[in-house]
Amino acid sequence: MQLTDSIGRNINYLRLSVTDRCNMRCFYCMPKEGVSREEHGTILSYEELLLIAETAVGLGIEKIRITGGEPLVRAGIVGFLANLSAIPGLRHLALTTNGLLLAEMAADLFRAGVQRLNVSIDSLNPDTFRDITRGGDLSRVLAGLDAAEEAGFPPPKINAVIMRGVNDAELLDFAEMTRLRGNSVRFIEYMPVVKDEGWQRYCLSGEEILQRIAANYQLEPVDKGPFAGPSRDFRIAGARGSIGIITAVSGHFCSDCNRIRVTSTGQAKGCLFSDEKTDLLPCLRPPDQERLAEAVRRIVSTKPERHSITGNGYTHRNFTMSQIGG
Ligand code: SAM
Ligand code: SF4
Ligand code: SF4
Numbered sequence: 464m465q466l467t468d469s470i471g472r473n474i475n476y477l478r479l480s481v482t483d484r485c486n487m488r489c490f491y492c493m494p495k496e497g498v499s500r501e502e503h504g505t506i507l508s509y510e511e512l513l514l515i516a517e518t519a520v521g522l523g524i525e526k527i528r529i530t531g532g533e534p535l536v537r538a539g540i541v542g543f544l545a546n547l548s549a550i551p552g553l554r555h556l557a558l559t560t561n562g563l564l565l566a567e568m569a570a571d572l573f574r575a576g577v578q579r580l581n582v583s584i585d586s587l588n589p590d591t592f593r594d595i596t597r598g599g600d601l602s603r604v605l606a607g608l609d610a611a612e613e614a615g616f617p618p619p620k621i622n623a624v625i626m627r628g629v630n631d632a633e634l635l636d637f638a639e640m641t642r643l644r645g646n647s648v649r650f651i652e653y654m655p656v657v658k659d660e661g662w663q664r665y666c667l668s669g670e671e672i673l674q675r676i677a678a679n680y681q682l683e684p685v686d687k688g689p690f691a692g693p694s695r696d697f698r699i700a701g702a703r704g705s706i707g708i709i710t711a712v713s714g715h716f717c718s719d720c721n722r723i724r725v726t727s728t729g730q731a732k733g734c735l736f737s738d739e740k741t742d743l744l745p746c747l748r749p750p751d752q753e754r755l756a757e758a759v760r761r762i763v764s765t766k767p768e769r770h771s772i773t774g775n776g777y778t779h780r781n782f783t784m785s786q787i788g789g
Contacts, residue, residue: 464521464522464523465523466522466523466524466759466760466763467763468733468763468764468766469764469765469766470768472718472719472720472721472766473523473721474523474524474721474722474723474763474766475523475524475525475526475721476524476525476526476527476528476721476722476723477516477519477524477526477527477528477722477723477724477725478527478528478530478722478723478724478725478788478789479512479515479516479527479528479529479530479724479725479788480529480530480531480532480534480724480725480726480727480786480787480788481512481529481530481531481532481534481537481540481543481727482506482531482532482533482534482536482537482727483498483506483531483532483726483727483728483785483786484497484498484531484532484533484536484537485497485498485531485532485533485536485561485785486533486536486561486563486564487533487561487563487596487597487598487599488596488597488598489561489583489585489595489596489597489599489624490595490597490657490659491595491624491626491653491654491656491657491659491665491784492656492657492784492785493657493784493785494657495597498532498785498786505728505729505744506727506728507727507728507729507747509539509542509543509546510750511729511747511748511750512543513543513546513547513550514747514750514752514755515725515729515743515747515755515759516547516550516553517550517752518752518755518756518759519723519759520550520551520552520553521552521756522756522759522760524553525552525553525554525555526553526554526555526556526557527547527553527555527556527557528557528558528559528581529544529547529556529557529558529559529577530558530559530788530789531559531727531785531788532727532785532786532788533560533561533563533564534558534559534560535560535563535564535565535568536564541568541571541572541575542575544556544558544572544575544576544577545574545575545576547576548575548576548577549576555578555579556576556577556578556579557577557578557579557580557581558572558577558579558580558581559580559581559582559583559622559788559789560580560581560582560583560607561582561583561596561599561604562582562583562584562603562604562607562608562619563599563600563603563604563607564607565580565582565604565606565607565608565610565611566603566606566607566609566610567610569607569610569611569613569614569616570610570613570614572611572614572616573611573614573615573616577616579616579617579619579620580611580616580619580620581619581620581621581622582604582607582608582611582619582620582621582622583621583622583623583624584601584604584621584622584623585623585624585625585626585629585630586601586623586630586633587601587633587636587637587640588601588633589601589602591629591630591633592604595629595630608644608646618644618645618646618647618703618704619646620646620647620648620649621637621640621646621647621648621649622649622651623637623648623649623650623651624651624652624653625650625651625652625653625667625672626653626665626666626667627664627665627666627667628664628665629665631667631672631675634650634672634675634676635675635676635679637650637706638676638679638680638699638706640704641698641699641702641703641704641705641706642699642701642702642703642704644704645702645703645704646704647696647704647705647706647707648704648705648706648707649694649706649707649708649709650669650672650706650707650708650709651709651711652666652667652668652669652709652710652711652712653665653666653667653712654711654712654784656784666712668710668712669695669708669709669710670708670710672708673695673697673708676706680699680700681699681700682697682698682699682706683697683698683700684696684697685697685698685705693709693711693716693719693720694707694708694709695707695708695710717734717767717768717769718769720734720766723759723762723763723766724787724788725743726786726787726788727786727788728744728786729742729743729744729747730742730743731743731758731759731762732762732787733762733763733765733766733767734766734767735787735789737767739765739767741758741761741762743755743758746758
């Protein structure tokens with residue numbers, strides 16, 4: 464079974480957020496005070512999230528990425544992941560985390576059937592890391608990377624949001640990480656989702672990131688696998704890890720977009736930047752799998768062709784990344 468949208472894109476990837484809470488407060492993602500009680504809404508139970516996953520896989524979704532907020536802060540997450548990984552037809556289960564709890568949890572996550580980890584690290588300098596995350600401890604996150612490999616995971620992929628004047632001086636340090644540690648690093652363009660005055664000063668295009676690295680290293684293009692995301696990937700000769708650029712703002716990878724999203728409160732979205740959303744709660748309370756399948760099909764068939772953000776004309780949307788899961 465395949466899910467195809469109105470312009471022929473094969474939709475095989477679901478990003479499922481399990482919480483909007485987080486144990487960090489990255490300034491570009493969340494307000495300092497965190498998510499308020501009113502905004503928090505009704506979080507779906509694990510049974511409800513599992514029903515969404517089973518229904519989506521039944522329709523043609525082959526890959527699920529669990530995200531948040533911070534997924535590892537939700538109680539019972541390991542048991543939920545074990546149930547997810549047992550869904551027949553699900554070929555790929557991945558998790559995105561800030562890594563703060565990974566050292567303690569990596570072995571359990573591996574046993575639960577998670578196949579790949581993405582860890583967000585925006586700076587390799589402990590002070591800059593603490594500033595960006597408003598208090599995060601880089602050493603815990605790096606210990607988490609080691610624990611993941613000891614548990615049996617391939618080297619986690621690193622996501623780094625690059626912001627001019629904040630962490631762009633570290634581009635070459637991240638590039639070195641692909642050689643020294645073997646992690647693949649994906650540089651993400653900063654997206655102005657928190658209503659922050661003067662956000663333009665942080666913007667740095669994927670092209671400039673690439674040029675600055677290419678000025679110091681010989682980069683070879685990398686062939687991507689069947690579940691590759693929207694990054695353009697390169698490798699420094701001899702490095703185990705690759706370097707990827709995600710040009711969410713400046714580039715248009717929408718023509719290859721294969722994903723839909725569901726937030727922890729049951730709001731389904733065909734596009735990260737669209738205001739269109741579908742409330743799945745009426746299909747879940749009480750649970751009605753047929754109605755849910757119909758809703759998922761409709762989200763796919765009405766998926767926008769592309770986003771409407773540009774480098775100089777962005778309208779702030781009514782959500783934060785921690786609510787939608789990136
Ligand atoms: N807490 C987990 C983490 O940080 O990996 C998972 C959720 S987080 C919302 C998912 C991804 O979204 C992270 O890699 C984060 O850097 C990215 N993200 C959040 N806000 C962003 C923004 N304004 N621009 C670009 N990426 C953003
Ligand atoms: Fe939390 Fe991830 Fe957002 Fe940072 S990016 S505040 S770790 S949800
Ligand atoms: Fe897909 Fe929307 Fe992102 Fe484009 S902006 S790649 S359509 S989710």
